[in-house]
Amino acid sequence: MFRGIRDIQDSVSRSEWGCSTSPNIQIALECSKAIQLLSFSKRSSTIIIHLIAQHKLTKPPNQAISFTSEITPERHALVLSGERALLNRMPQIFTSARDATTYANALVRQTMRFFSEQIPLPIPPPPQVFFPMHGWWGVKIPHVVAIQQRIMTDVLRWKAAFTPLWRELNSQYRNQGQGRDERDRGEEYFLASVSRMHIQILCIGLITICMDNESQFDNYLDDFQDVVDLAEYALSVQNAKSKTPKFTFDSLVVIPLYMVAFKCRDPGIRRKAVRLLLENPRREGVWDSVLGGKMGEWAMCVEEEFMGVDGKVPDWARIHWVALERDREQRRAMLSCEQRVGEFSEEVVVRSKIITW
Numbered sequence: 050m051f052r053g054i055r056d057i058q059d060s061v062s063r064s065e066w067g068c069s070t071s072p073n074i075q076i077a078l079e080c081s082k083a084i085q086l087l088s089f090s091k092r093s094s095t096i097i098i099h100l101i102a103q104h105k106l107t108k109p110p111n112q113a114i115s116f117t118s119e120i121t122p123e124r125h126a127l128v129l130s131g132e133r134a135l136l137n138r139m140p141q142i143f144t145s146a147r148d149a150t151t152y153a154n155a156l157v158r159q160t161m162r163f164f165s166e167q168i169p170l171p172i173p174p175p176p177q178v179f180f181p182m183h184g185w186w187g188v189k190i191p192h193v194v195a196i197q198q199r200i201m202t203d204v205l206r207w208k209a210a211f212t213p214l215w216r217e218l219n220s221q222y223r224n225q226g227q228g229r230d231e232r233d234r235g236e237e238y239f240l241a242s243v244s245r246m247h248i249q250i251l252c253i254g255l256i257t258i259c260m261d262n263e264s265q266f267d268n269y270l271d272d273f274q275d276v277v278d279l280a281e282y283a284l285s286v287q288n289a290k291s292k293t294p295k296f297t298f299d300s301l302v303v304i305p306l307y308m309v310a311f312k313c314r315d316p317g318i319r320r321k322a323v324r325l326l327l328e329n330p331r332r333e334g335v336w337d338s339v340l341g342g343k344m345g346e347w348a349m350c351v352e353e354e355f356m357g358v359d360g361k362v363p364d365w366a367r368i369h370w371v372a373l374e375r376d377r378e379q380r381r382a383m384l385s386c387e388q389r390v391g392e393f394s395e396e397v398v399v400r401s402k403i404i405t406w
Contacts, residue, residue: 132159136203143214146240152207153244156200160251163196168258177372177385186369187261197258204252211248215241239286243301246279250305253312263367266312273313276305277321284329294330302329303336310345311371314362319349339406340382344373347384351400365389368400381405 135155143149168188188194218238249272260266280302287295302325309322326342348368355366368386375382385401 139203139206139210141210143210146214146218146237146244149207149211149214150240150244152210153248156203156207157247157251159200159203160255163200164254167193167196169193177374188258194259197255201252201255204248204255207248208252211241211245215245239283242279243283246276246283246302246305247300249276249279250308253308257312262364263312263369264364267314267361270313270315270318273309273315273318273322276309277318277325280306280325281321284325288329294332296332298334300333300336301331303331303333303338303341306338307336307341307345310341311348314352314367316353316360319345323349337406340404343404343406344371344384347402347404348386351386351388363392365392379405 132155136152136159139152140148143152169190188197218234218241222234222238253266253269253272256265256269283302287301306322306326310319310326313319313322323342323345326338326345329338331338348371351368352362352366356362366388368388370387372385373382374385381403383401383403385399387397388400390396390398
């Protein structure tokens with residue numbers, strides 16, 4: 050957690066985002082001061098939560114959540130039982146976007162805990178960092194698969210409960226008549242669209258764990274298109290208020306678009322995801338949109354070098370084990386990945402490139 054907050058501290062101190070009056074920036078600054086006074090201990094998460102509560106945010110941002118507060122088995126069991134009780138109360142049909150968001154956030158938290166604690170992932174030599182979604186591959190460990198299946202069951206329940214609400218919200222928007230600004234759909238629609246986007250990409254992330262063939266992602270092109278369209282809408286709403294580069298603790302569009310840029314091989318959808326990341330500079334927690342866009346652009350170039358006449362990236366050319374070695378001071382990074390040498394060989398080569406942003 051501290052690594053992530055120190056990244057935030059670095060970006061705030063350099064005033065990269067030009068929005069010093071933002072409440073989230075103020076929280077980040079106060080967190081930075083707290084970090085300077087703290088050693089690495091479980092007290093840190095308590096102070097972060099206190100700072101968030103002090104600013105009367107409606108919920109702790111997902112990226113600010115730390116599981117250090119669950120350090121004892123008793124505390125861990127208590128948190129799990131509370132989340133389980135909440136998800137067991139999930140209605141068959143959501144009556145409001147806020148209800149849908151409440152349950153979506155519980156699913157996001159469960160999935161974050163699963164990703165961070167339950168899935169084995171090789172650790173590269175420092176200072177390299179693996180992006181976990183590029184390292185999960187064909188996991189068959191029974192207890193891991195069981196947890197994944199349980200969360201997926203809850204995700205499918207959420208989708209079923211959300212569908213009537215989403216249909217009704219879209220019907221209300223259409224009935225408002227033509228010519229109305231597309232961005233002016235109201236808070237209810239915005240909340241619902243963000244929850245839908247996050248659950249769509251969360252579902253793909255969960256599926257990623259047990260996949261053993263990158264071509265299987267081609268079955269989710271409609272979902273990738275939906276995520277990109279929802280992200281474009283969310284950005285249009287925010288940009289209508291201000292086009293200034295933004296900083297927020299919470300996740301909105303960067304992680305979903307990053308996932309699309311790497312896992313969707315449809316050229317049109319993929320390019321739109323990369324474009325949205327690059328043209329809308331923002332920092333969401335430790336996620337930098339421009340860095341994510343540059344990484345997605347690089348991955349696209351590496352794979353599409355071998356694109357067939359049918360416009361598809363062959364399975365053997367799809368990259369894996371993406372690693373990042375970052376120089377924050379110089380705003381540059383060494384990217385590397387593994388790629389097979391050809392269709393009829395299992396031999397892999399390491400592709401690498403230095404990018405700046």
